[in-house]
Amino acid sequence: MEISAMLSQLRDPMGVPFFPVVFQVLMVLTFALHIFMVNIVVGGSFMAIWSRVKGGDYNLRLSKTLAKATTVNLSVAILLGIAPLLFVQVIYDPFWYSATLMSGWWSMLFLLIIMLGFLALYVFYLKGRNGTSGGGMFGWFTLGAVLFAGVIMHMLAMQSLHPEEWVKWYAPGGVMDTSGWAFNAFSIERFLHFIVPAFINTGIFMMLYAWYFKPRSDMDGAYLDWVAGVGAKMALYAFFVQIAIGFWFLLGLPAELNFIYNPWVWIAALLALVALGMVVKAQKDPIASAPILGLLSVVAVLGMSINREVLRMKYVGVYEYSIYDYPMSMDWGSTALFLATFVAGLVVIAYPIGIAFKAGRMSAEAAKEL
Amino acid sequence: MYPLFEIPSVGGPMLIASIATFHILPSHVATGAFWMAYFIERKSINENRPELMEFLKRFTLSILIFCFVTGSLTGVGIWYSATVISPRAISGLIHNYVWGWATEWVFFIIEIVTIYVYFYTFGKVSNKTHLRIGLLYALAAWISMVIITGILGFMMTPGKWLTTGGFFDGFFNETYWPQLFTRTSMMFAIAGAYAAVVAGTLKDGGRDTIRKIAGRWGLGGIIAGALFTLWYYTKLPANALENIQQIAYTSMMLKVSLVIGVVMALYFLLLAFGKGGFVSPVVGILMMVVLFAGIGGGESVREIARRPYLIPGYMYSNQIIGHDMAAKGVSSEVEKFNSEGLLTNYPFIPEDLRVITADNYLKAGEVITKLECVACHTMEAGGRNSLADLEAGLTAAGIVTDILDDLASSYMPPFVGTEIEKRAAAAYMSDILLGGEATDADWVVNGD
Numbered sequence: 123m124e125i126s127a128m129l130s131q132l133r134d135p136m137g138v139p140f141f142p143v144v145f146q147v148l149m150v151l152t153f154a155l156h157i158f159m160v161n162i163v164v165g166g167s168f169m170a171i172w173s174r175v176k177g178g179d180y181n182l183r184l185s186k187t188l189a190k191a192t193t194v195n196l197s198v199a200i201l202l203g204i205a206p207l208l209f210v211q212v213i214y215d216p217f218w219y220s221a222t223l224m225s226g227w228w229s230m231l232f233l234l235i236i237m238l239g240f241l242a243l244y245v246f247y248l249k250g251r252n253g254t255s256g257g258g259m260f261g262w263f264t265l266g267a268v269l270f271a272g273v274i275m276h277m278l279a280m281q282s283l284h285p286e287e288w289v290k291w292y293a294p295g296g297v298m299d300t301s302g303w304a305f306n307a308f309s310i311e312r313f314l315h316f317i318v319p320a321f322i323n324t325g326i327f328m329m330l331y332a333w334y335f336k337p338r339s340d341m342d343g344a345y346l347d348w349v350a351g352v353g354a355k356m357a358l359y360a361f362f363v364q365i366a367i368g369f370w371f372l373l374g375l376p377a378e379l380n381f382i383y384n385p386w387v388w389i390a391a392l393l394a395l396v397a398l399g400m401v402v403k404a405q406k407d408p409i410a411s412a413p414i415l416g417l418l419s420v421v422a423v424l425g426m427s428i429n430r431e432v433l434r435m436k437y438v439g440v441y442e443y444s445i446y447d448y449p450m451s452m453d454w455g456s457t458a459l460f461l462a463t464f465v466a467g468l469v470v471i472a473y474p475i476g477i478a479f480k481a482g483r484m485s486a487e488a489a490k491e492l
Numbered sequence: 493m494y495p496l497f498e499i500p501s502v503g504g505p506m507l508i509a510s511i512a513t514f515h516i517l518p519s520h521v522a523t524g525a526f527w528m529a530y531f532i533e534r535k536s537i538n539e540n541r542p543e544l545m546e547f548l549k550r551f552t553l554s555i556l557i558f559c560f561v562t563g564s565l566t567g568v569g570i571w572y573s574a575t576v577i578s579p580r581a582i583s584g585l586i587h588n589y590v591w592g593w594a595t596e597w598v599f600f601i602i603e604i605v606t607i608y609v610y611f612y613t614f615g616k617v618s619n620k621t622h623l624r625i626g627l628l629y630a631l632a633a634w635i636s637m638v639i640i641t642g643i644l645g646f647m648m649t650p651g652k653w654l655t656t657g658g659f660f661d662g663f664f665n666e667t668y669w670p671q672l673f674t675r676t677s678m679m680f681a682i683a684g685a686y687a688a689v690v691a692g693t694l695k696d697g698g699r700d701t702i703r704k705i706a707g708r709w710g711l712g713g714i715i716a717g718a719l720f721t722l723w724y725y726t727k728l729p730a731n732a733l734e735n736i737q738q739i740a741y742t743s744m745m746l747k748v749s750l751v752i753g754v755v756m757a758l759y760f761l762l763l764a765f766g767k768g769g770f771v772s773p774v775v776g777i778l779m780m781v782v783l784f785a786g787i788g789g790g791e792s793v794r795e796i797a798r799r800p801y802l803i804p805g806y807m808y809s810n811q812i813i814g815h816d817m818a819a820k821g822v823s824s825e826v827e828k829f830n831s832e833g834l835l836t837n838y839p840f841i842p843e844d845l846r847v848i849t850a851d852n853y854l855k856a857g858e859v860i861t862k863l864e865c866v867a868c869h870t871m872e873a874g875g876r877n878s879l880a881d882l883e884a885g886l887t888a889a890g891i892v893t894d895i896l897d898d899l900a901s902s903y904m905p906p907f908v909g910t911e912i913e914k915r916a917a918a919a920y921m922s923d924i925l926l927g928g929e930a931t932d933a934d935w936v937v938n939g940d
Contacts, residue, residue, distance in 0.1 A: 128839040131837070131839060132494070132839065134580075134583045134584060134586075134587040135813070135820070135821075135822040136584060136587045136588065136657075136817070136820040136822055137587065137820065137821075138587060138590075139587065139588070139590060139591065139659070140591075145590070148594075193556075194608050197556075197560050197564070197604055197608070198604060200564055200565065200568075201564070201597075201600055201601065201604050204568065204597055204600070205594065205597055207568075208586065208590060208593055208594060208597070209590070211582070211583065211586050212586060212587065212590050215583050215586075215587075219494045219575065219579040219583065220494055220495060220840075222572075222575055222576060222579070223494045223495040223496070223497050223575075223576060223579060224495050224497075226497030226576035227497075229572050229575075229576060230507075230569070230572060230573065230576070232572075233565050233566075233568060233569045233572060236565060237561060237562060237565045237566075240561040240565070241557070241561055244557055244561070288495075288840065289839075289840055289841070289842060292495045292840050293840065293841055293842055296841075296842045296844065296845060296855065297855070298495075298496065298840075298841070298858070298859060298862070300495070300496045300497060300498035300862065300866070301498070302497040302498070302499075302576065449821075451657065451820050451821070453591070453658070453659050455658070455659055455660055456589075456591035456592060456659035456660070457591055459591060459592075459595055459659075460591040460594045460595045460598075463595045463598045463599075464594075464595075464598050467598035467599070467601055467602055470602055470628070470632075471601060471602055471605045471606075473628075474605050474606050474609040474610075474625050474628065475605060475609070477609060477613065477617060477621060477625065478608075478609045478612065478613065481613055481616050481617055486616065489616050489617055490616070490617065490618060491618065492617040492618060492621055
């Protein structure tokens with residue numbers, strides 16, 4: 123069967139309930155937020171373990187803070203991962219389901235490993251809650267679990283991009299492999315391109331932490347300066363590694379996709395240069411630069427996410443697949459329900475976030491008035 | 493049709509069922525527990541009982557671990573397991589209810605923000621603000637149930653959606669309200685059982701108060717849940733009720749869940765009004781396991797009652813679209829596959845298997861058999877719902893006449909495909925699964 127005909131046949135016959143571009147925008151946006159949080163989980167858990175192993179007053183305090191923050195960050199990362207997973211199934215259903223079905227056990231293992239990693243993270247956090255060392259083994263397990271889950275998700279994404287291989291992978295020699303253990307596609311440079319920013323973003327996260335607590339008179343200013351300094355250095359070194367990996371990834375892409383000539387690549391490159399300049403500048407006064415760098419890091423991840431989608435469109439475009447011609451079966455009512463809830467939801471969460479933000483920056487007595 | 497994923501011996505439905513049944517525990521604790529927490533926090537403030545606040549800290553941390561680790565991931569797990577077993581059904585649901593799920597996701601965001609803020613602001617903000625944040629969580633969590641119940645109900649009774657294709661026509665279906673009330677009641681029962689586990693870990697004064705509250709809330713929840721379940725059963729379509737009565741496994745699971753319901757009611761009664769000496773984490777966890785078994789029974793009934801469909805009136809259990817859906821411009825695939833063949837329309841096999849010959853009919857038969865049966869059956873003898881066991885002693889010709897030609901008269905989807913495909917499937921079952929004598933290739937290819 124011709125590949126473009128196969129993809130067309132695999133699409134859900136009921137069509138999509140709204141303009142496909144809306145799902146695409148939401149998918150890219152939520153993926154960016156998800157991967158940003160994943161970055162902070164990976165980098166945060168690494169730094170929490172590393173500083174706990176190193177020991178000493180500052181390191182153990184940092185480990186305790188990052189371990190606690192990582193429990194929240196991992197929850198948020200999982201939550202934010204649900205949305206792109208939902209939207210990809212709306213507009214790229216033939217790709218997502220074909221790739222996942224060949225690797226059924228891997229996709230189940232993905233969840234199990236995150237669950238175990240998350241439980242280990244709580245053990246790691248609770249063991250160091252009183253500023254003590256130990257529990258590093260649980261931390262390493264968490265980090266390994268999150269990275270392994272990333273490997274599985276990356277493999278599924280890569281398998282989905284190669285429909286020309288699906289039949290060969292699924293029925294080698296004409297015999298169906300229904301075991302669900304297929305593991306056929308992996309690109310180390312692409313994987314690293316999403317993982318190395320963990321150290322840039324975690325560095326910036328540490329700078330933001332110091333910036334946030336700086337106004338508190340009961341906090342140790344010297345400690346906060348140290349945290350921001352360590353974060354800024356880590357962000358800088360990781361940035362250089364990321365640039366090298368970026369070139370590796372870009373030059374290794376199939377030439378026929380002509381991805382390198384895409385304007386989005388150049389916008390992202392420009393953004394990266396600006397960000398690098400900011401990170402270099404931030405070495406002098408990391409705390410003052412933290413808010414702007416925090417914003418820039420989210421924008422940079424969004425840029426990566428847009429490029430990821432543009433690249434996917436190039437891959438699937440080879441087989442004349444375009445989400446923009448997905449048949450529609452409009453449903454205004456449910457679309458309005460979501461959009462209204464989404465806006466209202468943002469308004470609602472502003473309240474508890476505002477309370478937490480204020481309470482964290484105040485002295486215990488003052489916060490009681492909130 | 494997508495690639496197939498087969499779980500030998502155990503079967504795909506068991507994978508989904510075990511994850512889905514477990515998920516009900518943390519998900520209902522997540523939705524029910526904070527109404528109880530709000531009540532306890534008010535009591536703690538009004539009666540000046542700080543030990544109750546200590547319980548709430550412990551309760552919230554345990555919920556963060558139990559519900560926001562295992563609960564959230566098994567929730568995604570239901571989705572994943574259903575995807576790898578029945579991708580077209582998940583796709584059908586998502587292409588109708590994507591905005592419903594996305595709306596539920598917004599409430600998940602509110603839940604996660606409020607519960608972390610609630611936990612980390614214990615004793616740090618005013619009582620009024622802390623209570624308000626707890627209440628906000630409870631409301632958001634319950635509204636996520638209000639939303640998902642519409643999609644769950646749709647899978648049993650799609651209602652007017654079958655003719656209009658409208659989101660809300662399927663959402664507010666015949667079983668929506670009774671199911672929402674049942675789940676709302678059961679969330680208090682499950683949260684009560686969970687609170688009793690945490691109460692068992694307390695050493696001082698709060699323990700007795702909490703176990704009594706847990707017992708009362710649990711008892712009220714389980715009695716109301718039973719009444720609303722009766723209402724739910726009156727709304728089930730005739731074929732679902734017939735399935736429940738006729739399928740031995742289903743009627744047995746119904747009895748299991750009824751007995752466990754009574755056991756749990758007695759447990760709550762003792763918690764609420766007994767002396768409470770038995771309260772401990774071990775007893776609490778044991779009763780959660782009992783509850784798990786009861787939920788498993790109830791969920792099995794709900795799942796099997798909708799046979800032969802995944803989406804009643806639209807898609808069969810084996811993911812073949814069985815009926816036209818004019819409002820969405822979808823045609824039944826049955827006639828098409830019967831005339832053109834299933835293999836011709838399955839993209840994931842090599843070209844040389846699309847036409848059945850004397851050389852390839854066993855390989856082709858395997859593809860057809862698995863495409864149509866693996867969603868519910870295992871292949872090997874001794875497996876769960878095994879084809880080899882169900883067809884023991886039959887020849888290929890017998891399988892065609894006694895089973896495949898007669899499927900639609902039971903709670904099974906009809907066999908779909910050409911006559912030669914039917915014979916090839918029968919030959920595969922007879923020769924390979926049952927290990928019988930080689931079927932005559934001429935009979936398979938030419939029918940004589």
